[in-house]
Amino acid sequence: MSENKTLLLVDGSSYLYRAYHALPDLRGPGGVPTGALHGMVAMMQRLREQVPAAHAVCVFDASGPTFRDEWYPDYKAHRAPMPEALAEQIEPIHEVVKLLGWPVLQVEGVEADDVIGTLARVGAASGHEVVISTGDKDLAQLVTPQVTLINTMSNERLDEAGVLAKFGVAPNRIVDYLTLVGDTVDNIPGVEKVGAKTAAKWLAEYGSLDGVIEAAPKMKGVTGENLRKALDWLPQGRRLVTVHCDCDLAKHVPGWPALDALALRPVHRDDLLAFYTRFGFKTWKRDLEEEIAMEGRADAQGDLVTLMDTASTPVEKRYETVLTMEALEQWLRKIDAAPLTALDTETDSLDALQARIVGLSLSVAPGEACYVPLRHDYAGAPDQLPLDAVLDKLRPWLEDSSKPKLGQHAKYDLHVFQNAGISVRGYVHDTLLQSYVLEAHKPHSLESLAERHLNRRGLSYEDLCGKGASKIPFTQVDIERASEYACEDAEMCLAVHRALWPRVEAEPGLLHVYRDIELPISALLARMERTGVLIDREVLAKQSHELGQRLLALEQEVHELAGQPFNLGSPKQLGEILFNKLGLAVVKKTASGAPSTDEEVLEKLALDHPLPARLLEHRGLAKLKSTYTDKLPQMVNPATGRVHTTYAQAVAVTGRLSSNEPNLQNIPIRTPEGRRVREAFIAPEGCVIASADYSQIELRIMAHISGDEGLLRAFTEGSDVHRATAAEVFGVAAADVNSEQRRYAKTINFGLIYGMSEFGLARRLGIETKAARTYIERYFARYPGVKRYMDETRAQAAERGYVETVFGRRLYLPEIRGGSGPRRAEAERQAVNAPMQGTAADLIKLAMLAVQRALDEQGRLTRIVLQVHDELVFEVPEAELDWVKTEVPKLMAGVAALKVPLLAEVGVGRNWDEAH
Template structure:
């Protein structure tokens, strides 16, 4: 093929479409169009194609995809890509629409039978480069770095990384002409191409630097010492085939597969097929792009002749060719300028740099502010390295910013505003006016994805900013932020605040456009984050003396258990060593092996010991010892050490954006995992106390998930049981066993309770049989009887699984989305797990929403009446308060009403209140 030079107005752009579509699929949440058709990969693909044209401005381009079927590499090596997972079904459904829309956008599309996309790109780039033409390859595939030369450059659309010859050498440690050697030594696990065992990037680059090339490494194989040398010598016979597999071909004959292979003119970008594209956007539910296209079509004939980029790029890959203007504020005049800017801005982003990750003790090192994309300022306050420039006094800066920070009418934005609120509170500032948090926007939009600012910028902006490690170093060499050079700190911090603003401009329109998501964000998550900050600052009082006493008692019991275990084993052994325990149980005592570890050894995990404890005394002793050891190490020993010396209280941290269902998690310390099924675990709660003159009040919803099940399923019998105030477990037992409620025995009620809660969690006959200790056939009969009496529940479960498969997510009653990535693409067990989650998640998520709404309602009432009652903990469905005795009567009367009134379900919400001098007695 003879490829003449392209016009001067643009390079040849070669897009690795196969790389793009996978990246698009994984970058976006499981979006669904009309009828539930998956559209996330289509959306991402369109966005990246637009951005590629906008960034590169080519006159000629081609998008290359892998053709289905085998390639010549499969003939060379039948195991090539043998272990690669099949394409997820939701992505399979989007392949044809992706090909269609790329063509509608004006792009030539190539798929060559029997030839991989890499080799098509390699051949085109080689021909063009030989003609002296500038070529840009857009891909995320490191293998294509071997094609880079003075004419060919790689760009990574997601990270904006550009690799020329120097860039490849810096990134990989070898020049482009040695990338094949480098890849051959390392191998490629994704494509199932073996390399030299345990040789990674550093070793491969080191060997090539020492010996010049792969051939040089092979020639010196006998001289390479250690295990690496042994592995190299074992691989010598394979390496030539490995090199052949990782080498991108640059001489493919397209004419063999594409008769009459076209001339260069066919690779020119064509005008967008606007009418067909409008229909495409309508079919797949891309409302914003459709609106923009309709506006452009209304612009007349000039618009119709526009080149391939029409609308603004999607927020995911918004245009970042923005000039950056970062200021370091070192003078009063600059401070005044920026104070005026944030005070007059419709929305300003703020980010703090600190000396600790502990929000209760962290002190400010610097503050960054941003009012528009690309523009930000860093105010250094406590950088203390030798030679640091003079900085404005911290007190002066905070006093100047305090009126704005505490002004509820001055809109502010942050990433994880709860942390920054703590930091500023440590400095005596109560921040008001936080109206947006990009962490929570991401959580509401795509709870199953990471929510760090780095992740959000990569995923939604295509930006890769400086990391904390970039400025502070890693591990033992990491320095405090106060020791970071101010110029570098300014770049890092300014980037954080202005990227936060830009992420917000991307995410907020998506949240705002959906009624349910907007409610969850504005009415639940944002108000709750402010309440959580207050709960964390309130802390909870504990009794260290009581915990010390419990620690001593636990230690004595553990010693006793150890003596009894040694006696049963007939010898001493380490109670904490799985290896020694395995040798005793399965070697010396000959107990049956229940399951094995990945390495093939008999497992001694809790599930195994539970099973063995049914018939043997030693496993029971081991289980009890493990339980007490965990309790002692995690709580009775550790909690007193976590008391804040300034407040005399323990201050947990509530992670708001972790659980996909909307539940909160607690850490440092984890207050949600204190075991309550054992007497020893419950006694830990005795150490959570109220100060003199106050009591602990605990409030939680009664049978909340069962009530939600009744509401969601609409089952008449279940609704009737709750409406009449019946004991729902007794009512279920009566239905399942076909008897009057008064005749239900305690054992039958226990069975019914297990069935009620088991089915909520998607439990089948196998799980129910295990829980009740009965035959699977009997469990199956119970489930059949249950569904016969509660057909609405069965209908809900069946409909939910179908809906989840169509949409890729389920929703709570309030509109929170819980994505289920495995519902369509997973294997058998993982898919079954996703189906169980689909059944349970709407109930668990709705319960989490109700508890958060209760927190909001209760705190609002406490504030309105200026009560001194403090909310001190939230644990699953339970709220815990520290109540002055003078307010106890009001709390007892009002708390249940406030909690019951946060939503109107088809069944009454019931909140129960307990009171005591400590948490255990109040619970």
């Protein structure tokens, strides 16, 4: 084996900031912040696995000024100070990086970039292949045939061609490029209004910064003038952005310029165990202890393994392609005896209701998995077991609820097997849902989970099937490659489960949400998706025709108001009409500097002129027609005569479900035309549509979690809460509240739940900001518990990085501590609202489960066909209507014992619209 000549240079300062902003505000024993520390450990472990190197170093900025501060006193002057929570973690980060076996460098008076540049130059000169891991664009100037940049966060790798493709200039012109565009982060001015495209264009035309400077006298326009203004500054700018590659590192690297002192070292296991204990890293501590126990003693090579999880420890892959009935029988015995089996399917479609099995994979232990190919049909494919025979063999195990199964997005596989006539039972775990419960704000694909929790990266679907025009179906993938991919999926799913399940199980609230809400609701959603909802295509066709006629009339009206015909879909033409011809005020501009004509702008302009109002109406009706009245009939499944939406369970961080293809949760109901779309959702002969929804659910949740006596009293007594609020805010008797005061109170009630400001309230009510402020102050004076809840929730969210629902679901708010002013303000608004919205999402899921359980136990034929936020839509046989009207509200009201009663109401009709 040839000697490894890779030198891996890590921009540690870039890493620690990325780690800090990527993770929530995690806390260790005694409340010490550990988010950045946790992220740094994970990133360094992953990098060591991904980039095998004999020599490496992690370089951090030293505290204090550098030579650039002497050259330019305003250097980095606008940078915000390091967040206190990050500053507390710097020393532990340096400590643990060393414990993980990495040499660490800090050089006083010299930036990390310059240290990295010097090491890169010396490493390349001594025959090393140099890899720099960073997210800093400035270091692109260091790229040569021997030096490459990688960004592990975006999986980007920049060689010379990559730099040219990304920046439009070669690496040896990056300094010139940066000089022209400047660097706002470091407070280095460039040429005013010269961005990336102009800089690249100039350098391509004039060859270099010096060439651009020489051409400055003849440059035309504003950019030429700005260039001439900057001529005196440019030499200083170039000096500041240039990475200096001649630093004296003799005092810091023994034997310099030789690199022997930068050899990667074994992990310091005993000290690392103590470190993990000190900072509360229980999983890593347990895994390291298990690894030590298993190995007895570890040599230096063993110390190079990653320590994040036992599953991340390199294991011997024992993957098998099952092509004989004997081999299948052996695996049947394994899965029959296994305490848990990971099960995965490979199919010919992403549409769960259409997908057919191409093969399936199973895993019962770390490193051990099999793939059973069934429908690969390329030329030269080996003989495969008959699909029907394999499914018949597997059916008893698949349909046995006592045989525990694990999936990644098991709902999809439930459909796939159901398409083949098999009703799988016994799914006790789903890694997608474990991830969603633990960290809803992060990606939940198996690829993401494996990389994040195991430091593993397997084959991707694109690796096998390609993409674009050259993409092939999975049936055409070579069985040997398909087997490696499919086995890896099942085996990694099992490994991810072993990493995530202990964390879920250790938190009672998360365990309840996972076990009692998300897992069972997944199976129920599969039933609802499969049932679908009946659509009257003739009703939609009639509505579509009427909308088309209305759109033609509106277009004519808009043209008349404009005084000329124009393309309503052209922002440029519309802008000319609104701002040049009609002389309306420019409200805001786009990024390119053109006057904006977006919806917000048109709403403001509509107050002064009828054309924007007609245009908004046209846009709304056009979207309604294209999205629903035209499209829904095309989405009817020919086999069922129904439309089948897909409910995405792990998307909204609040726990809400989202409906896709088609989206049946966003049918606009504020306009008569939008409401009419629901007329097309009908019941079959002998049935009716029933709609059940919670009354004022988020206000009731606010009363419960705030404990405000006034709100509790209003709901407990069954009062009209908006009338009660109006009485409090306006200081009148409830009986004397008029309709306008009740409308104001309703807006205040719901507005404050969603974090509405006094400015927003004033705009919504059409009143002065001062009046809105007075109403809010009166509201909080009358409902002090609400104000206390809001203040305490914001404080707790800032301290913990998340808020919780009544049932224990965690809603992470990454921007609550590290975000900018506006983003932090938005996170604070979400902190107030998320517990209510999340609790409402939990309640409707619990209601669905309670109702379905009663339907199943009593053998009823009523079916849940839709879930839309706080509403359930049923298809009800007429003989069961009385039961639904009586029992469903009781079941929905009884799923939780809050401090105020829950109230659910049922409406009935021939279609969904009538049921309201």
